Amino acid sequence: MTKRFGVVLVSHVEELAYGAYKLVKESATETPLTYAGGTDDGAIGSSFDKIMQAVEENEADYLYAFYDLGSAKMTLEMVSEMSEKSVEIVDCAFIEGAYTASVLINGGNDKQAIDDQLAPLKIK
Amino acid sequence: MTLTAKQTRAWLLNFSNKIHDNKQYLSDLDQAIGDGDHGSNMSRGVTAVEAAITDESLEKASDVMKKAAMAMVSKVGGASGPLYGSAFLEMAKVIDNEAIARVIAAGLDGIKKRGKAEVEDKTMVDMWAPVVDALQDGRLSVEAIEEAKAQTKPLKAKKGRASYLNERSIGHLDPGAVSSSYLFIALLEEVEVND
Ligand SMILES: Nc1ncnc2c1ncn2[C@@H]1O[C@H](COP(=O)(O)OP(=O)(O)OP(=O)(O)O)[C@@H](O)[C@H]1O
Ligand SMILES: [Mg+2]
Numbered sequence: 148m149t150k151r152f153g154v155v156l157v158s159h160v161e162e163l164a165y166g167a168y169k170l171v172k173e174s175a176t177e178t179p180l181t182y183a184g185g186t187d188d189g190a191i192g193s194s195f196d197k198i199m200q201a202v203e204e205n206e207a208d209y210l211y212a213f214y215d216l217g218s219a220k221m222t223l224e225m226v227s228e229m230s231e232k233s234v235e236i237v238d239c240a241f242i243e244g245a246y247t248a249s250v251l252i253n254g255g256n257d258k259q260a261i262d263d264q265l266a267p268l269k270i271k
Numbered sequence: 272m273t274l275t276a277k278q279t280r281a282w283l284l285n286f287s288n289k290i291h292d293n294k295q296y297l298s299d300l301d302q303a304i305g306d307g308d309h310g311s312n313m314s315r316g317v318t319a320v321e322a323a324i325t326d327e328s329l330e331k332a333s334d335v336m337k338k339a340a341m342a343m344v345s346k347v348g349g350a351s352g353p354l355y356g357s358a359f360l361e362m363a364k365v366i367d368n369e370a371i372a373r374v375i376a377a378g379l380d381g382i383k384k385r386g387k388a389e390v391e392d393k394t395m396v397d398m399w400a401p402v403v404d405a406l407q408d409g410r411l412s413v414e415a416i417e418e419a420k421a422q423t424k425p426l427k428a429k430k431g432r433a434s435y436l437n438e439r440s441i442g443h444l445d446p447g448a449v450s451s452s453y454l455f456i457a458l459l460e461e462v463e464v465n466d
Contacts, residue, residue, distance in 0.1 A: 191308075
C-alpha cells in the first residue's frame with residue numbers, strides 16, 4: 148500500500164465535508180483521506196487553518212484536493228502556496244472527483260492513470 | 272511619496288471602522304445576490320486586522336500590511352478573505368518603495384490572480400481598477416469612488432456567488448465593490464494621495 152498520494156476534501160459546510168469523507172472512505176479504506184468543512188466557529192464558509200490542518204495531517208505528500216464552491220478553492224490555493232506539500236487542486240465535480248481519485252489511489256494506480264480518469268470529470 | 276507604518280495603520284483602522292459601521296448594510300447587499308454574509312465576514316476580518324496591527328514594534332508599512340493580510344486570510348471565512356488577503360500581500364511587497372498608485376495596482380493584480388475576475392464581471396475588481404486609474408492621474412476623489420460603486424449595479428455577475436443568478440444579479444450593487452470603496456475613502460481621509 149503506497150502512501151504517496153492522498154485526497155483532501157474541502158466544503159463550506161462541516162457536515163458536507165464529513166459526509167463526503169464517509170462516502171469515499173467506505174470504498175477507499177486505505178487512501179490517506181482528510182477533510183475540512185466550514186469556518187473556524189462552525190459556520191458556513193472556509194477556514195484557512197482547518198484546510199491547512201487537513202493538508203498537514205494527511206499522511207501523503209502529494210495531495211489531490213477537491214472543493215465545493217468559490218472561497219473553498221481560493222483558500223485552498225492560499226494553503227497550497229504556504230504548505231510544504233504538493234497540493235493539486237482539481238476542478239472536478241466535488242463528490243465524483245473525490246470518489247474517483249480516492250478509489251484509484253486505493254488500488255495503487257499511478258499518477259497518469261488517476262489524471263486520465265479525472266480529466267473527463269473536469270467542470271471548468 | 273511612500274506610506275509610513277503609521278499612515279498604513281491609520282488607513283487600515285479607518286477602513287475597519289467603516290466596515291463595522293456598515294456591517295448590516297454589506298450583508299443586506301450580499302443577501303440580494305449572494306449568501307448574506309459579506310458584512311459579518313468583513314467585520315470578523317477587520318477585527319482580526321485591528322488586533323494584528325496595533326503592535327507598535329511593526330516599523331515598516333510592509334510589516335503592517337503583511338499582518339493585515341494574514342488576518343484577513345485567516346478570519347474572514349468567505350471569498351473576500353483570500354481576495355483581500357492576496358491584495359494586501361501583493362501590496363506589502365511594494366509599499367515601502369513605491370507610490371500609492373503602484374501599491375494599489377499591485378493589490379489589484381493580487382485580486383485578479385486569485386479570483387480570475389476581469390473588469391465588468393461585477394466584483395471588487397470593478398472598484399479597484401478605476402481607483403488605480405484615478406490614482407495614476409492624480410484625481411482620486413470620493414465622487415470617483417461613488418461613481419465606480421454605482422457602475423457595478425447594471426452589470427451581470429460573472430464571478431462569485433452572484434454569478435449563479437445570471438440575469439437576476441443585474442440591478443444590485445456588488446457587496447465587495449462597496450466594502451472596497453470604504454478602503455479607498457479611508458485612504459483619502461488618512462493620506463494625501465493626489466500630490
Ligand atoms: N472570483 C472573484 N474575483 C473577485 N472578486 C470576487 C470573486 N468572487 C467573489 N468576489 C467578491 O467577493 C464578494 C463576496 O464576498 P463574501 O465575503 O460575501 O464571500 P462569499 O461569496 O460569501 O464566499 P463563498 O465563496 O464562501 O461563498 C463579492 O461581492 C465580490 O466582490
Ligand atoms: Mg457572501
